[in-house]
Amino acid sequence: MKNEVQLITYADRLSGGTLQDLRALLNGPLAGVFGAVHILPFFYSIHGADAGFDPIDHTRVDPSLGDWSDIKALAQDMDVMADVIVNHMSSDSPQFIDYSKHGAASPYNGLFLTFDAVFPEGATEEDLMSVYRPRPGLPFTCMTLANGEKKILWTTFTPKQLDIDVQHPQGRSYLESILQALASNGVKMIRLDAVGYAIKKQGDSCFLMPETFGFIDEFAALCRSVGLEVLVEVHSYYRKQIEIAKRVDWVYDFALPPLVLHAFFFKTGKHLKQWISQRPTNALTVLDTHDGIGIIDIGADPSDRVNRPGLVPPQELDRLVEIIHINSGGQSREATGAAASNLDLYQVNCTFYDAMGRDDTAYLLARAIQFFMPGIPQVYYVGLLAGRNDMDLLERTRVGRDINRHRYVSAEVDSELGRPVVQQLLELIRLRNAHPAFDGAFSVEPTDDSCLHMRWINGPVVAELLVDFTDLRHELLFTDEGGTRRIAFAKAF
The missing domain is CATH 3.20.20.80 (Glycosidases)
Known part of the structure; x- marks a missing residue:
C-alpha cells in the first residue's frame, strides 16, 4: 500500500x-x-x-x-x-434460487448456513443468548423454500443477507x-x-x-x-x-x-x-x-x-x-x-x-x-x-x-x-x-493533557503538529530543503 x-x-x-x-x-x-x-x-x-x-x-x-x-x-x-x-450474500442470488428450488439436490446445498448445521441437536436458551449480534433479536430467519421445505437460515444482518458456511x-x-x-x-x-x-x-x-x-x-x-x-x-x-x-x-x-x-x-x-x-x-x-x-x-x-x-x-x-x-x-x-x-x-x-x-x-x-x-x-x-x-x-x-x-x-x-x-x-x-x-520516525512530544504535539522526522526534514484543545490554537509546519512552511487555519500560536 x-x-x-x-x-x-x-x-x-x-x-x-x-x-x-x-x-x-x-x-x-x-x-x-x-x-x-x-x-x-x-x-x-x-x-x-x-x-x-x-x-x-x-x-x-x-x-x-x-x-x-x-x-x-x-x-x-x-x-x-x-x-x-x-459473511453473506443476497437471497436473490442464483445460488440461493437454485437451492430453494432443489434443496439437497442443488449443487449449492451446503453453501448457506442453516440453524441445524450449527445446532444439530437443537439449541438451549444459553446457546442462543451467547450469540453476539450488533442488532436486536436473534440472527435467524425462518423460510419456506420454493420446494416447500422449511428452513431456519442464519441471517446475521438482514433477512435478505444469507450467511455463508465458509467452512463448507x-x-x-x-x-x-x-x-x-x-x-x-x-x-x-x-x-x-x-x-x-x-x-x-x-x-x-x-x-x-x-x-x-x-x-x-x-x-x-x-x-x-x-x-x-x-x-x-x-x-x-x-x-x-x-x-x-x-x-x-x-x-x-x-x-x-x-x-x-x-x-x-x-x-x-x-x-x-x-x-x-x-x-x-x-x-x-x-x-x-x-x-x-x-x-x-x-x-x-x-x-x-x-x-x-x-x-x-x-x-x-x-x-x-x-x-x-x-x-x-x-x-x-x-x-x-x-x-x-x-x-x-x-x-x-x-x-x-x-x-x-x-x-x-x-x-x-x-x-x-x-x-x-x-x-x-x-x-x-x-x-x-x-x-x-x-x-x-x-x-x-x-x-x-x-x-x-x-x-x-x-x-x-x-x-x-x-x-x-x-x-x-x-x-x-x-x-x-x-x-x-x-516516511521517517514518528513521536508524540511531552505536553500537558490539554495539548497534543505530533512530530515526524526524516533526516533533515520535519513535519510537526501542535494542537491546544482548550482554544484550538495550533501550529502546523513542514520543513524541507526549501525552508519552513507554516499553515494556520485560525488561532495559530
Whole structure:
C-alpha cells in the first residue's frame, strides 16, 4: 500500500454515477490528490437491501456502473481496493434460487448456513443468548423454500443477507471465485467485510472467536497467494483490534474517530495520547466511513465491563454521544439507535463535519491529527467535501446510515470543491502525500493533557503538529530543503 491518502467512496454517489465518471473526477479536479481508491461494493446489484453489501453476483460489476474494463482502467491510474463480503450474500442470488428450488439436490446445498448445521441437536436458551449480534433479536430467519421445505437460515444482518458456511467446500469455492475475479481485474487490496461473524460455533459468541482468527489467518494467506493485500474490517473492543493487527496486513483504526471527538469535546488529549502509545501502526486511519461513528471501539468489553474497561470512562462516552446529537441540532438522534430503522446500536449516524458542529477550524485540525497518525489515511467522500447530514435522503429511505451517504451530482461536487474548508483539506492531503517526513520516525512530544504535539522526522526534514484543545490554537509546519512552511487555519500560536 502506498504511503499516501486514500479515497473511500461509492461509485455512484460522487459525481456522475458511473465508474468512468469516478475515474474522470480522480484524473480531473482531484488529480494527484489520492494514491488509492477504495470503491465500496460495485457488484451486481448495488440496489439491494444494504447498498451493495448484499451481492447477487459478487463476481460481476453492476452494469449501471460499468464493467470490469472500467475497474482495470482505474487500476492503471492508482491502486484500487474492493470489498470481499465474506459473511453473506443476497437471497436473490442464483445460488440461493437454485437451492430453494432443489434443496439437497442443488449443487449449492451446503453453501448457506442453516440453524441445524450449527445446532444439530437443537439449541438451549444459553446457546442462543451467547450469540453476539450488533442488532436486536436473534440472527435467524425462518423460510419456506420454493420446494416447500422449511428452513431456519442464519441471517446475521438482514433477512435478505444469507450467511455463508465458509467452512463448507461450497463456501470456500465461492469465496475463492471472488478473489480470482478481483485479482484478475487489477484490484490490489481487499477489505474483508463482516469477517468477524464468519465462523459459528455452538456454545460460543459466534464473533471473533479463536476459530474466527484461524479463518482470518487462512483466508488472508489465500488472498496473498493471488497478490492481494488484506484489510480487516471489525468493530469491536479495542484489544481485539490490536490482536487482529498482528495477523493481517492492515486493520482500521476505528478507535480514532470517537477519540478525536472526545479530545475536542472534553478539551483534553489524554485518552487520545494513551491510545497512540498502544495502537497498531499497520492501520488505515479514518474519521468517517459509510457506516456510523463507532462507540463500541472505545467502550468497555460488553462481556466483561469490570475487568476490560474502555479507552474512556463510560459516563464520558455517554456524554460524547449526547454532544454529537447537540452539535448536529438533533439530526444524528433521528438516525441513530432504534430510530429510522437503524439497527447498528453501537454506532452514531452523522457526518463527521456535523458531529464537530460545522466548525471549520476544528474539522481541519481533526483531519491534520488523522494525517499525522502512523498508518495510511483514508478519507470518506462525504468527509472530503465537509459534507452535511442528508436529512432528505434519510426521510426518503428511513435508513439511519443514509444520513451520511449523500448522492452528489457533478455540479454539486464542483461547488463543494470551491469551499475554503475543502480547499484547505485538499492542501493538507497533498502535503501528507508528498512530504518526505512521513516516511521517517514518528513521536508524540511531552505536553500537558490539554495539548497534543505530533512530530515526524526524516533526516533533515520535519513535519510537526501542535494542537491546544482548550482554544484550538495550533501550529502546523513542514520543513524541507526549501525552508519552513507554516499553515494556520485560525488561532495559530
